[in-house]
Amino acid sequence: MLEDKNQKPVSELEELGEFGLIKHLTENIKLQNKSSIKGVGDDAAVIQYDNKQTVVTTDLLVEGIHFDLLYTPLKHLGYKAVTVNLSDVYAMNAQPKQITVSLAVSNRISIEALEDLYEGMLLACNIYGVDLVGGDTTSSTSGLIISVTALGEADEKELVYRDGAKENDLICVSGDLGGAFMGLQLLEREKQIYSENPTVQPDFSGFDYVLERQLKPEPRKDVIDMFKEIDVKPTAMIDVSDGLSSDLIHICQQSNVGCTIYEDKIPLDHTTVSVAEEMKLDPTVCALNGGEDYELLFTISLEDYEKIKEQQRVSVIGHITSDKEAYQIVTKGEQINTLTAQGWNAILKND
Amino acid sequence: MLEDKNQKPVSELEELGEFGLIKHLTENIKLQNKSSIKGVGDDAAVIQYDNKQTVVTTDLLVEGIHFDLLYTPLKHLGYKAVTVNLSDVYAMNAQPKQITVSLAVSNRISIEALEDLYEGMLLACNIYGVDLVGGDTTSSTSGLIISVTALGEADEKELVYRDGAKENDLICVSGDLGGAFMGLQLLEREKQIYSENPTVQPDFSGFDYVLERQLKPEPRKDVIDMFKEIDVKPTAMIDVSDGLSSDLIHICQQSNVGCTIYEDKIPLDHTTVSVAEEMKLDPTVCALNGGEDYELLFTISLEDYEKIKEQQRVSVIGHITSDKEAYQIVTKGEQINTLTAQGWNAILKND
Numbered sequence: 001m002l003e004d005k006n007q008k009p010v011s012e013l014e015e016l017g018e019f020g021l022i023k024h025l026t027e028n029i030k031l032q033n034k035s036s037i038k039g040v041g042d043d044a045a046v047i048q049y050d051n052k053q054t055v056v057t058t059d060l061l062v063e064g065i066h067f068d069l070l071y072t073p074l075k076h077l078g079y080k081a082v083t084v085n086l087s088d089v090y091a092m093n094a095q096p097k098q099i100t101v102s103l104a105v106s107n108r109i110s111i112e113a114l115e116d117l118y119e120g121m122l123l124a125c126n127i128y129g130v131d132l133v134g135g136d137t138t139s140s141t142s143g144l145i146i147s148v149t150a151l152g153e154a155d156e157k158e159l160v161y162r163d164g165a166k167e168n169d170l171i172c173v174s175g176d177l178g179g180a181f182m183g184l185q186l187l188e189r190e191k192q193i194y195s196e197n198p199t200v201q202p203d204f205s206g207f208d209y210v211l212e213r214q215l216k217p218e219p220r221k222d223v224i225d226m227f228k229e230i231d232v233k234p235t236a237m238i239d240v241s242d243g244l245s246s247d248l249i250h251i252c253q254q255s256n257v258g259c260t261i262y263e264d265k266i267p268l269d270h271t272t273v274s275v276a277e278e279m280k281l282d283p284t285v286c287a288l289n290g291g292e293d294y295e296l297l298f299t300i301s302l303e304d305y306e307k308i309k310e311q312q313r314v315s316v317i318g319h320i321t322s323d324k325e326a327y328q329i330v331t332k333g334e335q336i337n338t339l340t341a342q343g344w345n346a347i348l349k350n351d
Numbered sequence: 352m353l354e355d356k357n358q359k360p361v362s363e364l365e366e367l368g369e370f371g372l373i374k375h376l377t378e379n380i381k382l383q384n385k386s387s388i389k390g391v392g393d394d395a396a397v398i399q400y401d402n403k404q405t406v407v408t409t410d411l412l413v414e415g416i417h418f419d420l421l422y423t424p425l426k427h428l429g430y431k432a433v434t435v436n437l438s439d440v441y442a443m444n445a446q447p448k449q450i451t452v453s454l455a456v457s458n459r460i461s462i463e464a465l466e467d468l469y470e471g472m473l474l475a476c477n478i479y480g481v482d483l484v485g486g487d488t489t490s491s492t493s494g495l496i497i498s499v500t501a502l503g504e505a506d507e508k509e510l511v512y513r514d515g516a517k518e519n520d521l522i523c524v525s526g527d528l529g530g531a532f533m534g535l536q537l538l539e540r541e542k543q544i545y546s547e548n549p550t551v552q553p554d555f556s557g558f559d560y561v562l563e564r565q566l567k568p569e570p571r572k573d574v575i576d577m578f579k580e581i582d583v584k585p586t587a588m589i590d591v592s593d594g595l596s597s598d599l600i601h602i603c604q605q606s607n608v609g610c611t612i613y614e615d616k617i618p619l620d621h622t623t624v625s626v627a628e629e630m631k632l633d634p635t636v637c638a639l640n641g642g643e644d645y646e647l648l649f650t651i652s653l654e655d656y657e658k659i660k661e662q663q664r665v666s667v668i669g670h671i672t673s674d675k676e677a678y679q680i681v682t683k684g685e686q687i688n689t690l691t692a693q694g695w696n697a698i699l700k701n702d
């Protein structure tokens with residue numbers, strides 16, 4: 001199991017105090033974007049965009065709901081807290097530029113743990129060219145809570161919303177799906193084994209891919225950059241946070257259209273498939289409902305098919321229909337099933 | 352005691368689901384600012400500022416730390432969650448334009464309670480001309496958590512930071528101080544009495560002012576508007592959230608200056624004084640360390656004194672000195688004491 005240094009009870013936080021803590025955690029931040037005029041340390045950060053539209057998105061991560069500190073390294077958690085927000089900005093076809101971070105921490109979290117958390121957040125900021133410009137730090141009576149807000153920019157004509165999908169548009173998704181969910185299942189299984197017998201060491205060999213998908217997801221900046229390169233603007237786009245099924249239905253509902261996707265077109269990594277089989281789960285169900293893949297799900301005009309078909313990082317999985325009540329999946333056995341939106345703790349198992 | 356409708360255990364939230372809940376809570380939102388291009392319902396909200404600087408600020412409110420649902424009506428809580436953020440925007444001498452709201456809710460919170468919370472938030476939005484443009488809703492294993500991020504705008508030359516205070520500048524504060532802290536003490540006292548004997552009805556008559564200061568604080572938009580009218584730009588400004596002492600020290604540290612304030616100049620409402628006396632607390636200590644008053648603390652050049660001295664809503668309480676280590680208060684008895692920064696759970700009592 002991962003080293004559990006965040007569990008030791010300490011009172012260091014109280015000694016340092018709120019202001020000392022903020023200063024300690026933020027003193028190494030260097031602003032990298034021209035639009036970041038003023039960062040941490042005043043009532044508000046100051047940002048300047050010229051002739052650009054600003055996008056803003058926010059996510060709240062709650063211990064016990066979104067992460068389990070028993071198996072989540074704090075550095076990974078910080079990284080993920082940032083990247084899931086950047087993913088929302090990319091899903092607008094925009095470039096993230098700034099984030100703010102609010103934390104609520106209980107005194108069983110050590111300063112070292114918070115440093116790891118910040119290290120992960122700042123690593124993500126550096127990789128994706130984003131400035132951490134402000135936030136709030138407070139105490140918590142129970143677990144760790146992380147709230148991240150991201151700001152980004154795009155030219156008005158570049159922005160892609162969820163409501164632009166049209167009949168006959170192709171439905172595409174980047175990367176592969178279901179991996180993050182399988183990673184979570186593995187971690188939960190090992191947690192169970194560990195709680196029954198703490199001397200048993202977990203064996204994760206060969207499973208790195210799905211663990212990384214769960215613990216350290218990467219937002220698809222490369223896909224946004226690809227759109228520019230190949231001169232394609234999606235008609236609608238969303239990031240896959242709730243699962244392919246829910247997120248595709250979001251696009252359809254907001255665009256007033258229906259959809260048909262094909263089970264055999266859904267991209268799955270071989271690790272995802274083998275872990276699913278080992279756990280007696282249907283990998284397609286995991287891809288449809290697992291969530292947290294942070295891939296980009298988008299629709300394009302049929303006329304852009306030639307431009308996209310050679311792109312290794314994108315799979316065409318179906319098309320948009322005019323029947324706005326019908327969200328369909330054609331199974332490998334050529335049955336037509338209905339997709340359903342899952343949300344909030346919904347985890348489907350096929351037993 | 353206030354009607355306690357938020358405590359009933361219900362499973363309505365699970366029935367409605369995350370997406371249903373967001374839709375239910377946000378369907379009545381009407382955007383009012385030209386700069387709000389796209390609100391709730393996509394991966395991110397879209398905002399357009401032309402030739403303005405954008406300010407962004409965020410606050411996290413945690414049940415058990417920042418509020419107690421036993422005596423906090425949800426509508427007031429929603430109102431306050433918004434206004435404390437707007438206060439940070441005004442403290443930059445900027446005008447708030449948009450907010451995002453993230454909530455983590457446990458299933459003991461009813462839909463009616465969340466409706467009340469949103470009603471309060473939207474009331475604050477309407478009064479201060481702000482659009483709610485996005486957010487995140489998730490479940491919580493323990494209490495209610497509210498994260499609000501506010502965006503605002505100002506011309507570059509209008510922005511006021513914390514670091515501009517100069518020697519001989521006058522230290523000014525709007526309204527009066529210590530009231531919010533006394534309101535909290537009253538509510539805590541009644542909670543104690545109620546927990547010992549639930550048949551005793553609380554008697555808050557005559558205390559409305561301090562209760563309102565605690566439960567429903569108003570940010571000082573009027574003071575920002577006043578600056579425009581009388582053509583004064585503060586040299587430094589902060590809102591009083593941690594207490595006069597902490598917040599004045601923030602200005603001094605960031606401006607590399609010292610300060611001298613006078614106890615007899617600190618503005619106190621008569622209700623604050625009488626509640627403090629009844630509770631055997633020193634009202635000055637409450638004003639210095641109580642916090643949550645959300646008044647504006649600012650410094651102005653000596654030459655602006657004539658413009659500000661007739662303003663009923665502002666008190667001049669001292670001046671900035673060149674001695675950057677010295678944060679002084681001259682008591683009514685003409686003793687010189689040192690101001691100290693309190694933070695995080697620090698509540699001073701004079702016994």
